[in-house]
Structures are given as C-alpha cells and as structure tokens.
Amino acid sequence: xxxxxxxxxxxREGLDEELARDPNVVIMGEExxxxxxxxxxxxxLWKKWGSKRIVDTPISEAGFIGMxxxxxxxxxxxxxxxxxxxxxxxxxxxxxxxxxxxxxxxxGLCNCPIVVRxxxxxxxxxxATHSHIPxxxxxxxxxxxxxxxxxxxxxxxxxxxxxRDNDPxxxxxxxxxxxxxxxxxxxxxxxxxxxxxxxxxxxxxxDISLIAHGRSxxxxxEAAQVLQDQHGISAEVLDLRSIRPLDQEAILAxxxxxxxxxxxxxxxxxxxxxxMVATLIQEHAFDYLDAPVKRVCSIDAPxxxxxHIEDEQLPNPRRIIEKVLSMA
Amino acid sequence: xxxxxxxxxxxxxxPINQQLTPEQKVELFTQMVRIRRFxxxxxxxxxxxxxGGFLHLYIxxxxxxxxxxxxxxxxxxxxxxxxxxxxxxxxxMGMNECMAEMFGKQTGCSKGKGGSMHFFAPDKNYWGGHxxxxxxxxxxxxxxxxxxxxxxxxxxxxxxxxxxxxQGAFHESLNxxxxxxxxxxxxxxxxxxxMGTSQERSSSMSSxxxxxxxxxGMDWDVINGSDIYEVRAKTYIxxxxxxxxxxxxxxxxxxxxYYGHSIADANHKKYRTPEEIEHYKKNHDPISVFRQKxxxxxxxxxxxxxxxxxxxxxxxxAAVKFADExxxxxxxxxxxxxxxxxxxxxxxxxIGRHFFND
Numbered sequence: 199x200x201x202x203x204x205x206x207x208x209x210r211e212g213l214d215e216e217l218a219r220d221p222n223v224v225i226m227g228e229e230x231x232x233x234x235x236x237x238x239x240x241x242x243l244w245k246k247w248g249s250k251r252i253v254d255t256p257i258s259e260a261g262f263i264g265m266x267x268x269x270x271x272x273x274x275x276x277x278x279x280x281x282x283x284x285x286x287x288x289x290x291x292x293x294x295x296x297x298x299x300x301x302x303x304x305x306g307l308c309n310c311p312i313v314v315r316x317x318x319x320x321x322x323x324x325x326a327t328h329s330h331i332p333x334x335x336x337x338x339x340x341x342x343x344x345x346x347x348x349x350x351x352x353x354x355x356x357x358x359x360x361x362r363d364n365d366p367x368x369x370x371x372x373x374x375x376x377x378x379x380x381x382x383x384x385x386x387x388x389x390x391x392x393x394x395x396x397x398x399x400x401x402x403x404x405d406i407s408l409i410a411h412g413r414s415x416x417x418x419x420e421a422a423q424v425l426q427d428q429h430g431i432s433a434e435v436l437d438l439r440s441i442r443p444l445d446q447e448a449i450l451a452x453x454x455x456x457x458x459x460x461x462x463x464x465x466x467x468x469x470x471x472x473x474m475v476a477t478l479i480q481e482h483a484f485d486y487l488d489a490p491v492k493r494v495c496s497i498d499a500p501x502x503x504x505x506h507i508e509d510e511q512l513p514n515p516r517r518i519i520e521k522v523l524s525m526a
Numbered sequence: 527x528x529x530x531x532x533x534x535x536x537x538x539x540x541p542i543n544q545q546l547t548p549e550q551k552v553e554l555f556t557q558m559v560r561i562r563r564f565x566x567x568x569x570x571x572x573x574x575x576x577x578g579g580f581l582h583l584y585i586x587x588x589x590x591x592x593x594x595x596x597x598x599x600x601x602x603x604x605x606x607x608x609x610x611x612x613x614x615x616x617x618x619m620g621m622n623e624c625m626a627e628m629f630g631k632q633t634g635c636s637k638g639k640g641g642s643m644h645f646f647a648p649d650k651n652y653w654g655g656h657x658x659x660x661x662x663x664x665x666x667x668x669x670x671x672x673x674x675x676x677x678x679x680x681x682x683x684x685x686x687x688x689x690x691x692x693q694g695a696f697h698e699s700l701n702x703x704x705x706x707x708x709x710x711x712x713x714x715x716x717x718x719x720x721m722g723t724s725q726e727r728s729s730s731m732s733s734x735x736x737x738x739x740x741x742x743g744m745d746w747d748v749i750n751g752s753d754i755y756e757v758r759a760k761t762y763i764x765x766x767x768x769x770x771x772x773x774x775x776x777x778x779x780x781x782x783x784y785y786g787h788s789i790a791d792a793n794h795k796k797y798r799t800p801e802e803i804e805h806y807k808k809n810h811d812p813i814s815v816f817r818q819k820x821x822x823x824x825x826x827x828x829x830x831x832x833x834x835x836x837x838x839x840x841x842x843x844a845a846v847k848f849a850d851e852x853x854x855x856x857x858x859x860x861x862x863x864x865x866x867x868x869x870x871x872x873x874x875x876x877i878g879r880h881f882f883n884d
Contacts, residue, residue: 222675222676224675250675255702256701256702256705258698258701258702260664260694260695260698261664261667261695261698261699261701261702262664262698262702263664264661264663264664264665264667264668264695264698264699265664265665265667265668265671265699265702266668267664267665267668268605268653268664268665268666268667268668268669268670268671268672269668269669269671269672269675270668270672271648271653271665271668271669271672272603272668272669272672272673272676273672273676274671274672274675274676291658291661291695292661292664292695295656295657295658295661296656296661296664296665300654301863301864301865301866302639302640302863302864303636303639303640303644303646303654303655304636304639304640304644304646304648304654304655304863305634305635305636305637305638305639305640305646305863306637306862306863306866306869307635307636307646307647307648308646308648308653308654309866311866340864340881341864341865343865359874363867363874364866364867364870364872365865365866365867393874393877393878394874394877394878395874395877395878395879395880396877396878440878442878442880443877443878443879443880444878444879445877445878445879446878446879474882478882481884
C-alpha cells in the first residue's frame with residue numbers, strides 16, 4: 199500500500215529507518231538537531247534519537263566533513279548535511295582529495311562509507327553563491343558516487359541505498375521539490391530501496407526522448423504533456439536518478455526507440471552531466487539518431503538573482519518545448 | 527646558564543620512561559636508526575632515478591615518530607602528512623613494502639598507487655600518509671571521533687608540520703576537537719621551515735605555535751624533540767588526557783630536518799646556513815643524543831650501537847633489492863581500488879556504469 203508523502207517526509211523516513219537499522223549511522227551538520235534542520239529534513243530526529251546520533255556542528259564544513267570521513271574509515275557511517283551543496287567549495291579538499299582518493303591511494307586498504315547530502319539547485323533567487331549544481335563536477339571524480347532524486351519515493355529509496363553503500367555517495371536534492379508530494383511504498387510492505395545506477399522511464403513515448411535528472415525531469419514530464427496535447431508529439435521521459443553509476447543501458451534503449459533526444463540538465467553546459475550523456479549516445483547509438491543530440495541546460499552564466507528572470511536561466515517546460523519543436 | 531638555575535629536568539626519570547626495560551630502550555634506538563637508514567637508502571635511489579615524484583625525508587626527526595608511537599596501545603591510532611616514512615616504520619610496517627611503494631611496485635604497501643606520501647596500514651592503526659598540508663587534520667579528528675563514538679578507550683595522534691598551522695582546516699579541527707571533547711592529540715612536528723619559509727616569516731606569534739590552542743581552551747605543551755625521553759614523557763600526558771578525560775591537546779615538538787622540504791627542494795641550503803644544519807647535527811641529533819644516554823646508562827655499548835646501525839643499513843639495502851626486483855603494476859591495476867563495491871563485486875556494483883573509459 200502506498201501513501202502520499204512529501205519529498206521532505208520521504209527523505210526523513212529513509213533517514214529514520216537507517217538510523218534504526220544500523221547503530222553506526224550518525225547524522226551531522228549545521229542545524230540538523232536542535233533546530234530541526236534548516237529545511238526541516240531532519241525534523242524530530244534529534245528528539246527521537248538523541249545527541250549521539252544527531253549532531254549539530256558549527257559552521258565549519260571542511261572540519262566536520264573531514265571529521266566524518268575520518269570516522270568512516272573506522273566504521274562509523276556519517277550522513278552529513280550540507281545546508282546547501284553550494285558550500286562544497288569550502289570543504290573541497292576533504293570532499294575530493296580525502297573522500298574520493300583515500301581508497302585508491304591506500305591500494306584498497308581504506309574505504310569511506312559516507313553520505314553527504316543537501317540541496318543543489320537554482321531557482322530560489324539566492325544568487326550565484328547559493329545556486330551551484332555540482333552533480334557533474336563530483337561525478338567527474340572516480341571514487342565518488344552521485345545521485346539526484348526527483349520524487350519522494352526516489353528520495354527515500356536512494357538515501358537508503360546511499361547509506362548502505364560502502365563508498366562515498368554525494369546526494370543532491372532540491373529545495374523546490376522538498377514540499378512536493380508523491381506516492382511512497384508503506385514500510386509495512388517491506389524494505390523499500392532504489393539502487394544506485396538505475397534510471398527510470400517516467401513517461402512512455404515514441405517520437406523523442408527527454409533525458410533528465412532532478413527537477414529537470416519534472417519539467418520534462420510537464421513539457422511532454424504539452425507536446426502531446428498541443429503538438430501531437432509523443433515524448434518519452436527518462437529520469438536518470440543516479441549520475442554515477444549511470445544507467446547507460448536505459449539511456450541507449452530510449453534513444454534506440456525514439457531516435458531523437460533532448461537532454462535536460464540544470465547544470466551549466468560546459469562539462470555538465472548532459473555533456474557526458476551526449477558523449478555516450480554518440481559513441482554507442484550514433485546510427486540510431488535521426489537528428490543531432492540537443493540540450494537544454496542553464497544559461498551559461500553565474501546564477502542570476504532577479505526573481506523576474508531566474509526561471510528563464512534554468513531549464514523549464516517552455517524552453518524544453520521550444521527545443522523539441524526546433525528539431526521537427 | 528647561571529649558577530642558581532635549577533638543573534634541567536631529567537625525563538628519563540619520568541614514570542613512563544622508568545617503566546622501560548633495557549631491551550625496550552634498545553628497541554627505541556633501533557627503530558630510530560632503521561628509519562634513518564631507510565631514508566638514506568631512499569635518498570640514494572631517488573637520486574639514481576628509481577623513485578618518482580617527491581621524497582620528503584624524515585632524517586633528523588626520528589625521535590618524534592618513534593617516541594610518540596611507542597606509547598600507543600591497541601586502540602590508539604596515527605595519521606600524518608606526506609613526511610610519512612618514519613611513522614610507517616615506527617608502527618611496524620616493513621621496509622620492503624615501504625621501499626617498494628616508493629619504487630612504484632605492485633608489492634608496495636599501496637600497490638604502487640600512493641607513492642612516498644601515501645603509506646597506509648589500517649591493520650596497524652596507521653591511516654596515512656596525506657599529501658595536502660593540514661588536509662589530514664580533520665581526518666585525525668574524525669578517527670578520534672570514531673573512537674569515542676564506538677566507545678573505545680583510545681586516542682588519535684594526528685601529526686602535522688609547522689607549515690600546517692596556518693591552514694583553515696587545522697583551526698576548524700581544533701575548534702571541533704575542543705567543542706566536542708574528542709580524544710585527539712595534534713602533534714606539530716616543528717622543523718622550523720614550511721618548505722622554504724622560516725617560522726618567523728610564516729606564523730604570527732612565532733615564538734610558540736602550540737600556544738594557539740589557548741584560543742580554543744585546549745591544553746598544549748612544547749617538547750624538545752632531540753630527547754626521546756622528553757618526547758615520550760610529555761606526549762604520554764597528552765594521550766592520557768585524551769584517553770581518560772576525552773580532552774584534546776596540541777603539542778609542539780621542536781625538531782629539525784637535515785634535508786630540504788623534499789629532495790626536489792634545491793634551495794634548502796640557501797634559506798638556512800650550513801652552520802645551522804651542522805649545529806643541529808652535532809648537538810641535537812636525536813639518535814646521537816639517545817645513543818650517548820644509553821651508553822651512559824650502561825644499556826648499550828659503542829660496539830652494539832654500531833652493530834645496530836650496520837644491521838639497519840643491511841635491512842635497507844635488502845629492501846632496495848626487494849623493491850627493485852618486484853613487478854610494476856599492470857595497466858589493469860590502474861582500474862582497481864576505486865570503489866569498495868566494485869572491488870568486492872557486490873550486487874550494487876553490477877548496476878549502472880561506474881567507469882567511463884573509451
């Protein structure tokens with residue numbers, strides 16, 4: 199039996215279940231405990247689990263993320279909240295040199311079972327410093343895993359997989375999705391997890407494929423509906439869900455089915471997730487393409503503040519529809 | 527010294543050193559000599575082109591690793607920066623695997639994937655070997671946090687150089703350690719130079735680096751690194767404070783390196799005088815100082831010391847031979863030890879594409 203939960207509630211339920219399953223899971227971050235979370239993801243968890251399991255840290259990302267990495271090498275399983283993924287830059291040495299490389303540099307003697315999670319999105323009028331979208335950036339480092347759920351069910355299922363994974367998983371959410379509702383399986387029906395590396399067709403179609411992740415995959419669904427209703431175009435939507443590992447087979451399958459593809463990606467165009475997906479398509483499905491691969495990314499500039507215009511810098515249904523129609 | 531000054535403390539008489547048997551004292555001496563001989567062999571073969579990249583030698587600082595690590599119990603852990611060979615040998619890693627790592631061989635402690643700066647032995651509570659100045663300090667904090675979380679009575683000795691004290695990550699680590707009551711001992715190995723920049727030119731309040739702990743309400747101490755007895759006596763107090771009281775400390779051990787920041791540091795005789803180096807070697811060399819103490823105590827003879835030296839040199843030479851004759855990693859080896867799940871061929875590793883080679 200499914201219930202309707204918000205993305206926020208689903209994520210919290212996933213965290214709560216993992217706290218119950220494994221006594222070594224510890225949540226740490228700024229305002230995660232007594233304040234109940236800057237975005238209320240962890241609301242109630244401190245009251246339920248106490249100060250050992252839910253740890254408020256100072257505003258000290260390099261310090262506490264490095265601390266979590268060190269603790270993970272001893273077998274603790276920290277789930278660290280970045281209030282915004284944009285703050286990755288002050289902890290970059292820890293996130294990259296230590297978390298991503300320590301296994302390799304030790305010849306496989308160490309591993310680092312951490313999760314770093316938090317929102318990574320534009321669209322909230324908070325300016326360039328708080329609107330970075332680093333999925334592609336971190337997926338570019340071998341040793342790291344990255345995922346980006348778009349729905350409440352995926353948020354819950356993926357956070358549970360991320361916590362159980364024995365490698366570092368960087369989990370990228372979206373503040374504009376936290377309040378969105380969706381069906382989530384009931385815990386009474388069994389342990390619900392979504393594996394890393396598995397994309398999902400969220401709408402079947404035959405004329406063109408829209409491949410996206412995160413909030414862009416929600417935009418792609420809206421665009422697909424308009425394309426069907428107003429233009430008679432049947433668009434298939436593939437939600438990647440996981441960036442690394444990446445479901446290459448699902449990407450190639452939809453391209454082979456529809457022969458046209460638009461990649462929708464909130465990243466900036468240069469080196470974003472869609473740049474990697476486009477490379478894979480041309481390498482492995484070139485002969486199936488009836489048109490060049492096209493992309494809808496954020497407009498290539500630092501994130502603009504202006505509430506009047508920011509939505510136009512990001513992928514949105516209108517931009518996706520226009521791109522699809524331009525290929526006809 | 528004026529006639530009415532008190533005599534200097536004799537740290538050989540401190541309780542932790544009084545417990546040492548003659549055999550244990552000889553072992554401390556042997557460990558220091560082994561490190562020096564290992565490093566000398568490394569230098570020679572670096573200059574012969576057998577070792578790539580950087581080589582940060584520990585020569586002159588041996589008493590720090592040997593003295594502090596000799597105090598470790600089963601739940602005490604160690605982590606350091608890139609000048610990591612001394613600590614590796616002191617925790618019990620073999621010369622063979624260490625030399626082979628520098629030679630870039632498959633038999634190296636990190637299979638030739640880490641190199642000189644990245645030695646690890648988790649089975650001996652040794653967590654590296656880290657290349658970025660002060661980047662290891664949050665990790666050391668985290669190891670100690672892990673000990674506390676897992677309710678083990680132990681501590682983490684987290685070593686850093688004097689150049690690392692000006693990095694933000696270190697200060698964040700000090701704050702978190704004191705704030706959370708983490709059983710970590712930060713050990714500044716102060717060899718006077720952050721690469722080519724002297725302490726006076728790099729650190730405010732340059733007369734004392736450990737005093738920065740005051741800003742975090744943390745205990746601190748300064749230690750003469752040329753006396754391994756003093757290193758042990760004072761470090762033991764900090765370790766007990768961590769283990770028993772869950773309080774961190776910052777200790778500064780004054781020491782000296784005879785060679786450059788790395789062997790690639792061609793200027794190391796320009797930013798300091800030859801007289802300065804000679805003065806240290808003559809008067810403060812930790813191995814010479816300890817040898818003389820042991821002779822005076824009747825624990826060892828000149829001949830026995832010479833034998834230990836000879837045996838260490840032979841061991842280092844054998845390690846060179848082992849390294850030289852070991853196989854190099856293969857191209858296939860490049861692609862392992864990246865993900866735990868993939869290395870262990872778990873179900874999770876079978877889902878989705880993990881690697882993106884052409």
